[in-house]
Amino acid sequence: MANEVRQTMTQFWEEHSRDATVEEMMLDSSAALLSKEEKPEIISLLPCLDGLNVLELGAGIGRYTGHLAKLASQVTAVDFMQNFIDKNREDNGYRGNITFLQADVTLLDLPNESYDFIFSNWLFMYLTDEELAALTRKMLGWLRPGGYLFFRESCFFQSGDCERTFNPTVYRTPARYNHLLTSVTLKSGDYGFEIVMSKSVQTYIKVR
Ligand SMILES: C[S@@+](CC[C@H](N)C(=O)[O-])C[C@H]1O[C@@H](n2cnc3c(N)ncnc32)[C@H](O)[C@@H]1O
Numbered sequence: 001m002a003n004e005v006r007q008t009m010t011q012f013w014e015e016h017s018r019d020a021t022v023e024e025m026m027l028d029s030s031a032a033l034l035s036k037e038e039k040p041e042i043i044s045l046l047p048c049l050d051g052l053n054v055l056e057l058g059a060g061i062g063r064y065t066g067h068l069a070k071l072a073s074q075v076t077a078v079d080f081m082q083n084f085i086d087k088n089r090e091d092n093g094y095r096g097n098i099t100f101l102q103a104d105v106t107l108l109d110l111p112n113e114s115y116d117f118i119f120s121n122w123l124f125m126y127l128t129d130e131e132l133a134a135l136t137r138k139m140l141g142w143l144r145p146g147g148y149l150f151f152r153e154s155c156f157f158q159s160g161d162c163e164r165t166f167n168p169t170v171y172r173t174p175a176r177y178n179h180l181l182t183s184v185t186l187k188s189g190d191y192g193f194e195i196v197m198s199k200s201v202q203t204y205i206k207v208r
Pocket of ligand 1: 026103122
């Protein structure tokens with residue numbers, strides 16, 4: 001069952017990463033316009049990245065990677081679609097402080113306490129509850145003490161206007177995300193993340 005879900009999610013992204021365009025990746029014919037509006041809004045919510053070691057999960061073609069790399073000391077950009085990784089490298093590789101990693105985040109292993117900040121935009125909705133709980137445990141280990149996770153997901157509506165023969169995306173409420181990310185228990189007996197901020201993305205409220 002778990003394998004079947006993985007195959008479905010992988011197939012979904014294989015079908016939507018052939019040309020590695022922003023429209024294909026955001027599943028929206030107006031993606032270029034939407035991206036121009038929403039990027040500054042998302043970026044305005046991030047903490048100061050000066051000198052930080054950043055992990056970006058589900059980086060896609062790198063809409064955010066360049067910005068993260070401009071401010072942070074080092075960025076590791078992970079995505080499981082090679083076409084997206086190639087496009088990200090083509091656009092942002094010149095910065096010289098980005099490690100591009102082609103990997104499924106559900107199988108990812110990274111050294112403990114090696115990142116100050118984890119950034120993820122529209123990834124968790126492509127993971128099951130069990131996969132997200134397992135990733136949460138791992139992210140807590142990858143972050144250094146005092147580190148932060150920023151994530152953004154579509155909660156109430158299908159994102160994008162592109163026709164989908166099938167749509168395996170999991171739409172969860174903010175309350176469900178809060179529950180999943182705060183309730184995992186670690187071997188040490190500690191609990192999951194503490195939520196310090198939760199917000200709706202105004203660009204999408206305006207557009208929809
Ligand atoms: C909607 S796109 C968002 C891309 C980018 N974060 C952005 O906002 O422009 C979702 C991305 O997550 C990636 N993705 C989905 N599931 C993944 C997984 N299990 N491991 C790694 N990447 C994954 C897809 O390949 C795609 O690039």
